[in-house]
Amino acid sequence: MTDRPHHIVLRAVQALPDFRRLLELRAVSQFGDGLFQAGLVGALLFSPDRAATPWAIAGSFAVLFLPYSLLGPFAGALLDRWDRRQVLIVANVMRLLLMIGVGALLATGAADLPILFGALIINGFTRFVSSGLSAALPHVVPTEQVVSMNSVATAVGALAAFVGANVMLLPRWLMGAGDASAAVVIWLAALPVALALWLSVRFHRHLLGPDDSVRAVHGSVTYAVVTGWVYGIRSVVNVPTVTATLAGLAAHRMVFGINTLMVLVMVRHGSGEHVAGFKVAVVFVAAAGIGSFLANVVMPAAVRRWGRYTTANGALAISALVQLSGSGLQLPVLLVCSLVLGTAGQVVKLCADSAMQLDVDDALRGHVFAVQDSLFWMAFILAITVAAAVIPADGRSSTLMAAGAAVYLGGLALHATLGKRTRTGGTV
Template identity: 70%
Template sequence: MSDARAPVALWRTVRALSDFWRLLEVRAVSQFGDGLFQAGLAGAILFNPERAADPWAIAGAFAVLFLPYSLLGPFAGALLDRWDRRLVLIAANSGRLVLVVGVGVLLEAGLADLPILLGALIVNGFTRFVSSGLSAALPHVVPRAQVVAMNSVAAATGAVAAFLGANFMLLPRWLFGAGDSGAAAIIFIVTAPVALALWLSVRFAPGMLGPDPSARAVHGSVAYAVATGWLHGARTVLAVPTVAATLAGLSAHRAVFGINTLLVLVMVRHSDLAAVAGLGTAVLFVAATGTGSFLATVITPMAVKRWGRYAAPNGALAFAAVVQLFGASLLLPVLVGCGFLLGAAGQVVKLCADAAMQVDVDDALRGHVFTVQDSLFWMAFIAAVAGAAAVIPPDGHAPALAVTGAGIYLLGLAVHATVGRPIRPG
């Protein structure tokens, strides 16, 4: 089959997997809503003429939004391996719908940042629960031999949807304004994709998305399973070298992304750009990173097929370390270009981590490890943002931070290359 016909063949394969197609539909509308919500919230808190944000305020906003669920997620992740994942998706999307309305009301009332962020925190918790549930359910709707390829399709679909949602936010912001009332209008619009995700989740048959009965399942009461969620998740990660190695590389990438994000946000806010222009620059950086991630979803299956799940992340992390050094110039166009390339490199590692968890981990514990991944994903990001906020000058001119990012990539490469090295027979 020629390379020109490969996309057509992939499309036919996806359409032939009807249950996977329905899972894609849920992921697409869910992540469109998430992208719209996150961008609307960023505009409301960080680029709102009625509010102000210094580096510590930015770090604090990220911490309030993502750290609590990152710490508690693996406890709740035990429920993904105990309850029907279809019911989990329905309940989580229902909770999102109610709470998104609540956040919009808080913004419309002009309340301070903290209650708004706390409401958004719970919304994000439900969103992460949906994301982990969709990832854990994927092997139930895809033949084992096609997991890597279809995982790339799912990741690409989610990335494009989130990108479109984030950029769609600019239209209602232009229509309704950059103040609290305009931000509230954007958040209310989020209810449409969330409600659609809820309706699509209901269409799955009970039990279709797992979990399967297994001797490795965590037995005992629900309270016991939740209380030991972190323990079982961490034990499973450490017991599977492919998972531990790729999660170490992914954590390194997220830490560097946190540093670069703070650099861009502080530099943009320090400039004299208007609120919309400043937000547009930040969105451009995120969009470049997302575009690179989308490109990686196309090339990763080919890279894994040629070099394997061990060598591909090693090459991606080494490449990222070199690219990150160029970011030390602290020129916004260069940082945007670095965001594109680093987004691609990081997504290679992310997709290999997903494949390791979907192929090498028993279904009875798959929900546990996906929530551990989600926790590490955000904890590394928040820790890096907080650390950078402690040393970054008011104008954001800190080339040493960019160089530190290159060192973090090399550390992630060293751990991945050591822990994930395949064991040779004999």
């Protein structure tokens, strides 16, 4: 009797104790992040006491993610200089303290700006954790298992974030849509972050890297940080498989930004009841999350069959067609689109992760993951800001949906052209 695929994966995870500990850390960290982000969105965008115009939505995302996106590659250099275990410990300590503070601001009815500022710093430390975990994965997994175990790690993380985001519905249902329930959610999010801190301490020193090599950035820490963007971009450009997949990933994030704004404006202004509107938004997020989870099942088999290059090309082509099919702006159709686009976008993301984990020297891997994270959010913010300038008051725009399909086709063209330069059989 042949073993089922999930039994094989489970045995592989059990045979890698350090990877299993990394998986536990990712799960609790992303559970806390999902709970925190959902609580923040509920407080700022779906509170009866706060405005949520398209520009306010775009501005909130920009304040939360743009500053770190610009500074991330500078700070990301530290992931290739300092013991990544130590970085995880410090980042989780700061997340824990700041979440307690943001919860206190919400409990006292503070204005949006100090809450956004606190959340901005929390998101910066969260990016440290996520980039550090991705960069460290090849240290706890044999090279031939990196693609499959990265899919397992991403699936577990996505599921944990999804569960965390939905846990916030309970205090919101019990206490209403005001700042008091939002504060409780933020304080609840601090609990898994505290657990993530404890799990970070359990790793042995230097187990997670970085390795020193001739390609490492030598010199002072200040020099490494100041040149973070330079070395990060140079590393991306020098590895065409990474350049190609990041181009495709940027296209997906831009379309995700457009669609996010449209859905938020539609549900925020299409219902007179804030809790109902928030529930509709949660359904869309859930569909995308389920799609992301499915991608972690599909991607390893697709890569084995067609290779990374063809798999990412196919995902981008399917995304363009699905995006165009949603131009009628019917909510049930958009829900299906969210599911499929979540799957296809995560496939591209996994291909990008695999390229960075397999094709980039460990001494520069933190730089490259930081550049990816910055590109991830800058593309999202650029798209949501441009969309805010042209979106109608009710959020319904077939033109924006068609523009999203064009962006996907542009990403497909870039990926197909750049990735073809180093295509070698089925391995790229």
